[in-house]
Amino acid sequence: MNKLTQEHIEELFVFTQKHYVEWYDLQSELVDHLANGIEHQWEENPDLSFEKALQKEFKKFGVFGFMDVVEERQKSLGKKYSKLIWKHTLEFFKLPKILLLILFSVTIFYLLRLISVSADYLSAVIVTLFIGYFVKLSVSYYRERKRSLESGEKKWLFKDIIMQHGAGFGLGLIPIHFFNILIPNTNSFASMNLWVVGIISFLFVLMCVMLYVMQVVIPKKMEEYLEETYPEYKLVK
């Protein structure tokens, strides 16, 4: 019975790459599938060329090719990432970390009460922080991408998601629009309702905690999460 050679397998990897599957985790699963299909066709028709058998097998994926597979995988790993952010953020609501959370919130609260600056300044600070954050994220992602392309190492979808902080979608979690509702334009914080200032301080600290989780906590445990997500990670690393 005809079996696929190592060269064929490598061709299949290139084939998936050409059809917009960049990540090794998805590539390897699709390659195995295509390979099984081709070998199955050869059992019935040993004279069929590799190319023809491959085209026939690929057609079974439908008009969108591998797109559906990639999209669903991105969606489900994106959800997994959001859950991770929440999990680590919620850790700040337990002892002893909650003390830090309270301490920072109270500090921000008093700073806002003491300094009778206009709320516009806080908005400006937040916007600046965000722009800085996006620039830093883009630059570091671009560098990492270049590095991994040059070294030819395998790409893992979940690693990319962690590196890009869920493509910045992680920020969707942060209730930034609350600031717009809470901060009326001209008031200074000193004259605002205490509760409102309290909520603003807390949300501001919460936002910082989430950024810290995305920036430091999760990347630190990246290897662990990749091994948990991908059973093949250890096999090929």
Add this chain to the structure above:
Amino acid sequence: MSNNKLYRGSLTTIIMRLLEQEGKMYGYEITQRVKELTNGTMDVKEGALYPSLHKLQSEGHLKVEAEKVENRIRKYYSLTPQGEKEVVNMMQELKEYMENMQAIINPKLSF
């Protein structure tokens, strides 16, 4: 799921049920097994199979193992304890669905 859109909503139930019976399977094996069981009348579309498998995995119903087979890596899916509970619910739902369809298509006449 190819030949009929009626099958489409049942794909996850089919996958879960097969895994319950067979233990662990890989994607291609599932497509072949479905063909075999239905004498070639039912074709699981690859473009739908893998998204479903990945979704079930992320929901915690399936777990995945990897093995090196010949010159490639194969991913085997199997039920998690949570998935084993879920498959019971799914079969119950499917049974109710079939009974209801039966009742609509073939109403019992009463006098």
